[in-house]
Amino acid sequence: MESRKPKPSALVDSYVVPGDVVLDLSEMTNQTIKIGAGLRQECDTIQATSAGMLRLSKPNKYWVESSQKRYIPSVEDTVLGVVVDTKPDNFLVDIKGPNLAFLPVLAFEGGTRRNIPKYEIGTLIYARVVKANSIMNPELSCMDATGKTAEFGELKGGYMFDTSTGLARMLLSSPTCPVLEALGKKLSFEIAVGLNGRVYVNAPSPSNVILVSNAIIKSESLSGIKQRAMVENLLQRLS
């Protein structure tokens, strides 16, 4: 049987709500469709289960991109967590998800029982999600896939605030999003973005930290041009 090119769903790049039928499988034969977050197979149809924008990655990967305050842990996400408790084998870390995450005390580069980091309650950690599913607590690691520290670990000083998951994804998108680009041209600061909706900002002076944080929070619903105009406006107040 000849394989036809799969016809993309009519709803790609438009907003869907739970219950919308995205694809009717009875019309397609002999094709593989890969469905990601926010989509579910109901017998012969693929339906959306969360509200957001339907995305397609050619040739056949579909998912729904939604922005929420809650975070659903997913493997290989980089997140900002806050230590809430220490156990003999794990740190318990809050990552804004349904469960607390476990960070094993040995999940650090060169980690042995002798040099366990001494993280107190309230420490801010940049980590990577290693194991995540719907029934168990997620597991984190402060190493990348090759076992090196990379940028993971404790974040000292600075200021951390909450955002929606959509804004966090926009800040991490490439090419650099307009608000960060505009801020970076005039100010020097350090920023860490967690896909769980947390942002950490550090700068030499407190007024810079406040300005950068406010600019990021305000940029969520603005278009690129408006983001640059907003940053211009804020920077004028500094000088």
Added chain:
Amino acid sequence: MPMAATAMDHDGGGGDVVTPGELLGNSSSLVAGRGAYADGRSVRASVTGRRRIVPPQPGSSDQRSTVEVVGHKAHGAVPQPGSVVTARVTKVMARMASADIMCVDSKAVKEKFTGMIRQQDVRATEIDKVDMYQSYRPGDIVKAVLSLGDARAYYLSTAKNELGVVSAQSIAGGTLVPISWTEMQCDLTGQIEQRKVAKME
């Protein structure tokens, strides 16, 4: 006033229905048997059931009859080490799964018993590489062998071919059908899910 002398003497448990605390007779004329206890000079029932008198053994020193209370309801099963139990998984964690024991050797239990399936008891081979998420999910019905365990729960082991998941629901809500000893398939969507499957005859 001794009432035992008037007790009906049916075989196999017939007799008056008595409730816990009820006076069965005087301890000078009756010995407390199964389901009864001596309280000072009286013998009282400790369970609900029918009163039954057992005549004394010929040739024994104590010539008193034994009064028993034979239960109305059959007792629920109690887990015994080595028995094959049927349990429903309630929680799955990184190194163990909790399960509520429902049947012991195909007899249903009357009260809740908690069992624990540890990571090293899931299967017989490669026990340190077991992924609990790919063996059990909450809601699965499993067959396991019971051992006494610790103060909190019985230990359940599924480390044999015929032990493991016997019935499970898929993510889509359909019934999972076993296709190998590690995989089951949903009958509604065809999706394959991983479980530690019991080999059924």
